[in-house]
Amino acid sequence: IFLFFYFFIGQDEKDTQAQHKTELNTQLSIQIMKFYYASFLPLIIKPCNALIASGPLQATTLRFGRSLIFVTDESHRLKPTAPLCMSSEVEIDSPVLNDRSDDTSKSSFDSFDYSAHWYPVCWARDVPFNQPIRVTLFDVDYVLAKTNQPHGDSELEVFYAMLDSCPHKKVSLSEGRITDCGTPDKKYFQCSYHGWTFDGNDGKCVEIPQTLIAKIPQSGVKSRTNKRKREDATAVAVTEVQGMVWLQPFLTPLEALAATEEGKIFPPHRIPEIDLPGYRTTIAVRDFPIDWTVLMENIMDPDHGFFAHSSSNAAYGFDLYAADGKENMMEIEEELMKVPKSEEDLGKGWTITSSVNAVEKLKKYNREVRANQNTQKDIAKLDQKNEPAKKATTTFVAPSLIHMGRRQDDTTARSFVTGFWICPVGAGRSRFMSAAISKAPFSVPRWILHVSLNNFLDQDTFLLCGQHKAVLQKEAEGYMNLGGTSDKECYVNNVRKTTYVYRSPSERMGMRIGQFFDATLSRAPNRKETILARLNNKMYQEPNEMTRQNVLDRYEQHTNICPDSQGTVKNCESIMKFSQAFGLTLVFMKVMLRTAGLGCNTISDGLSVCTIKQACSSLALRLGGYLTGGKRFYLLLTLSFLFYYAASNLRKEFFFKRNEEVHRNDVKLIPKKWSDL
Secondary structure, three states, X not given: OHHHHHHHHHHHOOHHHHHHHHHHHHHHXXXXXXXXXXXXXXXXXXXXXXXXXXOOOOEEEEEEOOEEEEXXXXXXXXXXXXOOOOHHXXXXXXXXXXXXXXXXXXXXXXXXXXHHOOEEEEEHHHOOEOOOEEEEEOOEEEEEEEEEEEEOOEEXXXXXXXXXXXXXOOOOHHHOEEOOOOOOOOOXXXXXXXXXXXXXXXXXXXXXXXXXXXXXXXXXXXXOOOOOOXXXXXXXXXXXXXXXEEEEOOOOHHHHHHHHHHOOOOOOOOOHHHHOOOOEEEEEEEEEOOOHHHHHHHHOOHHHHHHHOOOOOOHHHHHHOOOOOOOOOOEEEEEEEEOOOOOOOEEEEXXXXXEEEOOOOHHHHHHHHHOOOOOHHHHHHHHOOOOOOOEEEEEEEOOOEEEXXXXXXXXXXXXXXXXXXXXXXXXXXXXXXXXXXXXXXXXXXXXXXXXHHHHHHHHHHXXXXXXXXXXXXXXXXXXXHHOOXXXXXXXXXXXXXXXXXXXXXXXXXXXXXXXXXXHHHHHOOOHHHHHHHHHHOOHHHOOOOOOHHHHOOHHHHOHHHOHHHHHHHHHHHHHHHHHHHHHHHHHHHHHHHHHHHHHOEEOOOOOEEOOOOOOOOHHHXXXXXXXXXXXXXXXXXXXXXXXHHHHHHHHHOOOOOOOHHHHHHHHOOHHHHOOOO
């Protein structure tokens, strides 16, 4: 039956594809026959009899390239446990590209080019002035610096970026400094090992101190030609857009400028609401030892909220972006993008948007069916909602931007948007940057967002370790089987299709994004080499590498790279020291005044003038008596303790916090979101 349908449906292929189709058919026939006789035949009889007995199987056959897709009627949908096919072959409502619906998922992404995009690396406000820092992109380190450049009556922030490697002895330039010499529009990086100095604009070596002593001509200074010399560093393109620093690591600044003018690369992708008047943005950042593709899949997965975030009220927000497979189906729109000013480079970029009614699904079902707690008040409240539901939309702009929000229709702006910029630090690593974008009269202090967001991220990050290791292990095995295939060749490494089990109607978008990663990651810079190297070192099988404390270490992942959080920690420590000193001083003064009170005369206002006033000033004694008199002493002592306690607890929010006990307590809260049977 399988062979018949496969050959029959494929008969209308074009003649030019006949030879390729025949080869594919032959290979697939062998695989299907092996699978059929080995495992399928013993399982098919009983489930098929059950289906036939239950009624006619109504199905619609769709064609997606060379794939055969069955979309069954809801009343005859198989239960998730039905053993009719391998889990790796279950694909429900596979989306079809709008303008290339006749291509398979492989050929749809053949033209995607990672080198045609800019990549976010950090927030501009987190880069200190005139101090180089290290950022990493695709397992390559870069040095980044921010300086001021005069611009009329004001100053502009200017960024410089280079490969974080001194040509001399390969020492990190991020360990060096920004010199005071140079012109306002040209700043110099100086290596702290031997003092070699480089122009931040083009990487030219402008000074080698040792050659000055020896009076040897310096080619980098005497001859500023465009030809790159061995002593020159490698400058890369950098820009700032919407408060984010972006790198184009494949081009120099001049090359990026020319490519932008000629329309050969995509500009940094933007979130429209950030540029609109009246919107305010609060930003956050955190590094994770989790692969950037796994982190992206997690962000765009609305089904995990009720369980992984059971202790947070945000779990109900996930429900608005989920689909129920019945009344609230998820709609998918895709677009193959071409670079500006180009008519031929279609497919170098890709974006996908999911849209679903922003109404309660799991929450409503749990309340009405599982828990049976639907009160008359709830029913009346639901009946009063006659206005149409908003649409919850999630957009992924490959390869690094995600934004989601709710809107009334396609023409109205979103009043609240959550943006995510995921930096592909390297294989197995990621930098998470997010922003709460709202139409509000004021901005929320950044440290408040950091506290709440870090608690939220800790709830499910450690859960991703298993997915992270399984995906990278499977991807490495695929590269091992790849053999001598060139990186530039289009190779589909079916990692997610053969690893995950898709069942939820909300996974329609996630499944398509998985196809995108499987089809393009083999062409991501340095990925195959890094993954194979880690596989050889057995890093994916090392249990001590992914401990809870390492994965959820907030100080190294967040506080150490966020100046605002560092300032909050310092302020907390200052408050703690002051509160502690103030409390001890109160107690000391109380004891001393009581001791001195044995030889004192008491005056009408309750203050004492001690006989040792020759040694201490009367003002200090009166102040001490005022602070330690009556109930005032206990009130001040209590306030001192409360300030110390609050500052101490706030400081803890920026260090490792979520141990196994906290996790177990959160897991016990799941039945409050999803009732047990």
